[in-house]
Amino acid sequence: MRNEGLKEKMGFGVLFLATLVVVVPVLSIVVLILVKGWGALSWKFLFTMPLDGMRAGGIFPAIVGTFYLVLVSIAFSLPIGVMAAIYLSEYARDNALTRTINLAIINLAGVSSVVYGLFGLSLFVVFLKFGVSIVAGALTLGIMTLPVIITSTREALRAVPQSYREVSRSLGASRWQTVRHTVLPRALPGILTGAILSVGRVAGETAPILFTVAAFYLPKLPTSLSDQAMALPYHLYVITTQIPGIPEGYRYGTALVLIGLVLVMNIAASVLRSKYRKKR
Amino acid sequence: MKSSFRKAGEFAIEKLILLSGIASIVFVALIFIFLLQEGVAVLKHTSLGAFLGGKFWYPISNPARLGILPLILGSLLVTAGAIVIAVPLGIAAAFYIAEVAPRKLRAVLKSCVEVLAAIPSVVLGFLGIALLVPFLKRFLGLPTGLTAFAGSLMLAFMALPTIITISEDAINAVPREYKEGAIALGATHWQTLVRVIIHGALPGIIAASMLGIGRVIGETMAVMMVTGNAAVIPETLFAPVRTLTATIAAEMGEAAKGTPHYFALFAIGIVLFVISFAINLTADLFLHRGKKR
Numbered sequence: 001m002r003n004e005g006l007k008e009k010m011g012f013g014v015l016f017l018a019t020l021v022v023v024v025p026v027l028s029i030v031v032l033i034l035v036k037g038w039g040a041l042s043w044k045f046l047f048t049m050p051l052d053g054m055r056a057g058g059i060f061p062a063i064v065g066t067f068y069l070v071l072v073s074i075a076f077s078l079p080i081g082v083m084a085a086i087y088l089s090e091y092a093r094d095n096a097l098t099r100t101i102n103l104a105i106i107n108l109a110g111v112s113s114v115v116y117g118l119f120g121l122s123l124f125v126v127f128l129k130f131g132v133s134i135v136a137g138a139l140t141l142g143i144m145t146l147p148v149i150i151t152s153t154r155e156a157l158r159a160v161p162q163s164y165r166e167v168s169r170s171l172g173a174s175r176w177q178t179v180r181h182t183v184l185p186r187a188l189p190g191i192l193t194g195a196i197l198s199v200g201r202v203a204g205e206t207a208p209i210l211f212t213v214a215a216f217y218l219p220k221l222p223t224s225l226s227d228q229a230m231a232l233p234y235h236l237y238v239i240t241t242q243i244p245g246i247p248e249g250y251r252y253g254t255a256l257v258l259i260g261l262v263l264v265m266n267i268a269a270s271v272l273r274s275k276y277r278k279k280r
Numbered sequence: 281m282k283s284s285f286r287k288a289g290e291f292a293i294e295k296l297i298l299l300s301g302i303a304s305i306v307f308v309a310l311i312f313i314f315l316l317q318e319g320v321a322v323l324k325h326t327s328l329g330a331f332l333g334g335k336f337w338y339p340i341s342n343p344a345r346l347g348i349l350p351l352i353l354g355s356l357l358v359t360a361g362a363i364v365i366a367v368p369l370g371i372a373a374a375f376y377i378a379e380v381a382p383r384k385l386r387a388v389l390k391s392c393v394e395v396l397a398a399i400p401s402v403v404l405g406f407l408g409i410a411l412l413v414p415f416l417k418r419f420l421g422l423p424t425g426l427t428a429f430a431g432s433l434m435l436a437f438m439a440l441p442t443i444i445t446i447s448e449d450a451i452n453a454v455p456r457e458y459k460e461g462a463i464a465l466g467a468t469h470w471q472t473l474v475r476v477i478i479h480g481a482l483p484g485i486i487a488a489s490m491l492g493i494g495r496v497i498g499e500t501m502a503v504m505m506v507t508g509n510a511a512v513i514p515e516t517l518f519a520p521v522r523t524l525t526a527t528i529a530a531e532m533g534e535a536a537k538g539t540p541h542y543f544a545l546f547a548i549g550i551v552l553f554v555i556s557f558a559i560n561l562t563a564d565l566f567l568h569r570g571k572k573r
Binding site: 015016025033079080084086092100101105108111112116117122146147150176200203204206210211236255266 | 296305310315372373398406440470474498501549561
């Protein structure tokens with residue numbers, strides 16, 4: 001019996017060590033980027049154009065480009081994603097069509113990000129003649145984030161108790177009225193959580209924008225959606241691998257802005273989620 | 281009058297909802313069609329066997345040699361390395377988080393995993409170049425730290441959140457009675473874990489590992505930045521390699537539209553699409569089998 005107790009202690013010890021091996025690097029990465037990047041941050045770094053082949057000046061156009069990409073892609077994917085989730089949760093029966101839709105969503109979630117880049121290039125840039133532009137990249141990113149939005153919205157809708165729908169329908173409301181006035185308001189925080197998470201995802205993706213939007217060096221702001229643009233993740237890739245002699249602080253500074261953006265989105269999403277849970 | 285307007289509006293919006301529901305199918309079909317349309321043209325320049333089994337990838341020599349075997353082996357090697365590291369580590373961490381950790385620690389650990397999932401791959405690639413690659417070079421005494429091994433380490437790290445979250449769900453989904461029954465019969469918590477819970481959670485854990493593999497094979501930026509990008513058949517984990525994904529990302533910018541090179545890169549896209557399709561389908565089967573029981 002004492003033997004079994006010892007075994008248990010050792011087993012749990014191994015599991016704990018494995019967990020440490022996972023968690024410690026994550027924390028060190030965040031702290032390291034924060035410490036090394038903090039010194040590079042300044043108004044000038046954030047809000048001016050790059051100079052001297054990106055070895056000096058700021059990263060403003062990359063920030064603006066990422067902002068545009070996020071905005072346009074969410075404007076495209078949020079309505080489609082939410083309506084798709086409403087269909088799956090409120091309208092769909094368990095039939096072949098529904099199973100096919102679910103299969104398609106799983107596959108969209110699994111397609112490699114660089115394959116999305118190829119797809120965006122051939123459909124939006126070449127076939128629809130959008131050219132290398134914000135709109136081509138944002139649509140590509142939008143399709144890529146659809147599974148995230150659909151899945152999180154569907155969870156939020158399913159968490160609304162069935163009795164709400166029954167009461168609404170029994171009072172004579174139509175199916176759409178029930179969805180619109182009873183189910184959706186209840187599910188809103190969950191839907192927003194998914195939307196915020198996908199914003200973080202869009203802001204950080206590089207491969208889908210390589211051939212659809214990204215400009216290597218473009219020291220002016222985009223004036224329309226058919227312009228090329230710089231973007232934060234691609235900028236970090238460029239200054240890390242393509243240009244020698246960039247001060248270390250610039251790289252860590254860019255990484256910090258990018259990771260800061262993504263983590264703020266994640267924190268916002270989890271705060272929203274926990275508030276919502278408490279309310280229920 | 282008013283109600284007929286309302287009905288028309290409702291009819292329109294419900295049709296729109298149905299269309300959005302179908303949109304996912306349309307997008308998957310579009311991806312496949314557009315990859316095929318550009319990728320199949322590679323067969324005018326090379327046979328399927330020579331494309332998949334060719335040992336030389338010299339896309340811009342004249343005539344171009346378009347064999348992707350080195351790239352397939354590069355992807356497999358990096359993936360195998362990553363999986364050997366990530367699967368045991370991920371499953372162990374999932375068990376710790378789900379079964380052993382006290383409630384407060386569990387919340388902290390879960391948010392760490394979420395943070396890891398959120399870190400963009402280009403940031404990890406940057407840190408790989410800045411820290412991991414020089415370290416490996418010095419520590420292992422290699423001519424370059426840009427190796428398949430560096431790629432495996434990065435990818436293992438990136439697959440962990442997928443493996444941990446899905447395994448954890450599977451562990452939590454094991455009925456309480458199983459655990460209570462085992463403990464009531466005098467088993468220790470550890471015995472319950474390794475002899476009872478693991479069986480209930482197994483389909484979910486297998487699915488988690490497969491989805492982790494899917495994530496790893498499709499990953500692009502980090503792996504392109506740290507593996508050295510040499511399109512040769514790899515002999516060891518400690519030499520530069522080039523993966524399928526990195527080849528597309530690195531070369532599409534230079535491949536002129538309509539050249540064999542351009543078509544070949546799309547054909548690589550088809551290969552990746554088919555691989556991820558197969559992996560996700562199988563993983564989904566395992567997940568459903570787990571749920572039905």
